[in-house]
Amino acid sequence: MDLLKQYISVRQHSVDICVSLKTEDYVVQPIVDVSPPKWHLGHTTWFFETFILQPNCTNYRVFDPNYNFVFNSYYETVGARLIRTDRGNLSRPSVEDIYVYRKYVDAAMVDFLASTTIEKELQDLFILGLNHEQQHQELLLTDIKYILGHNPLFPSIDIRLEEQEINENESFLSIPEGVYKIGFEGDDFCFDNELNRHKVYLQSYKIQQRLVTNADYLEFIKDGGYEKFQYWHADGWEWVNKNKAKAPLYWYLIDDKWFTYSLDGLQEIRLNQAVCHVNFYEASAFAAWKGMRLPTEAEWEVASAHFQWGQRWEWTNSAYLPYPGFQKAAGAIGEYNGKFMVNQMVLRGGSVATPEGHSRNTYRNFFQPQHRWQFMGIRLAL
Structure with a gap:
């Protein structure tokens, strides 16, 4: 699979995980270790904007300069950031804003990948970005489960995980x-x-x-x-x-x-x-x-x-x-x-x-x- 197809596939999977969420589900942070789903969607987008597009795409314009503060996770090198405990206080940017941000960055990334020869060092960074998003896809699932699992209604959601039965002896x-x-x-x-x-x-x-x-x-x-x-x-x-x-x-x-x-x-x-x-x-x-x-x-x-x-x-x-x-x-x-x-x-x-x-x-x-x-x-x- 070429880089462009990999990018589109990985980015779409993050959206697919969240497709059954209600708007309110996106903003909850029950404990410090659980981040709101919309923060994951914004942070993984920020990664590509910050480390791929800004340094390498001459004509790229940052979607919103404030997002570096909001979506930087722990990178001291990149500047000040919102402390982790406050991610659940982000009523703005809205969920709708985050999806607009994703589309904006994705469009720029697709143009960049389609029109640029990617040297090995940049390709390695790009592949790291894809794996970084996949890590957050797992965190999305675990955080969504924590958010809904601590709702007293115990709501179900249309996400299926392939659980296997174990029938072997203790060998x-x-x-x-x-x-x-x-x-x-x-x-x-x-x-x-x-x-x-x-x-x-x-x-x-x-x-x-x-x-x-x-x-x-x-x-x-x-x-x-x-x-x-x-x-x-x-x-x-x-x-x-x-x-x-x-x-x-x-x-x-x-x-x-x-x-x-x-x-x-x-x-x-x-x-x-x-x-x-x-x-x-x-x-x-x-x-x-x-x-x-x-x-x-x-x-x-x-x-x-x-x-x-x-x-x-x-x-x-x-x-x-x-x-x-x-x-x-x-x-x-x-x-x-x-x-x-x-x-x-x-x-x-x-x-x-x-x-x-x-x-x-x-x-x-x-x-x-x-x-x-x-x-x-x-x-x-x-």
Whole structure:
């Protein structure tokens, strides 16, 4: 697929995700970590305007100079920005304004791509922009779910995610001791945090061939897992007590039956689906309850060719740190990953919300251990 077709396809998918939203759904920000859908649509548009069109298109006129302040996320190099907690206060620009902005930038991008020879350095930046938008497409889905899942009416929406049933037994794959290579290798796109490919030594280990299911996790709950401090990290136990946690996000006990909110509305839990929306603390506590552990990211990557992945972002027991030889790029693009390499844990794989073609077994997702609004799950190791 050429660059123009890729651009049109990726940009349209963001619009398709939002097609069933009501205007009011676009502006809600229930918590600091969840951004209003219209902000995602504006921010991804700002990325192409700021990093592609302005520096490279001589005749381009910025749609609105104020949008740099409104839609800059965390790029210190690009200037002042609206603080994250205030994104939900943006009654203006309106949803209609955002879609006009998208069409304006898209038209300029289509003209630019159709009439310009794109050199490799600019092409790499353009491909980064597409992958950046795909990351926000997943965030759009998770944020929409959080917004609607905290509406007392539990509304459904016309978005379908391909959930699979898990029917395998709890079998484990044995990986022998040895020196292995991890990290991205090849000429296709990857994020800078996937580089450089390097050797790791691993002791022999076993890793679960399937994900932990709702039925598995329900046993942990029934056995008082949220009341027994011995399974939890100290920070995790503090989180449990502070938040009065009793179950994964979106789980509700109603008349002695467990229900969960999905984009189809409130439904009884399907026991054979992979457990979802658990944070690192919960994943670690469940593993301890089972007498097991979470795999490291190196263990996960080495074994990943031998099991199915992609239904849930899978917590690992690895802190998010740079690989050997990692270097941040100059300028704003260097802020993309490197400055977040502290106080975060790595997740691997992908999820039902990950856009098609956006996942690979070297992809390093990362979140702070208390977060669980993403489609996060558990695979165990021994």
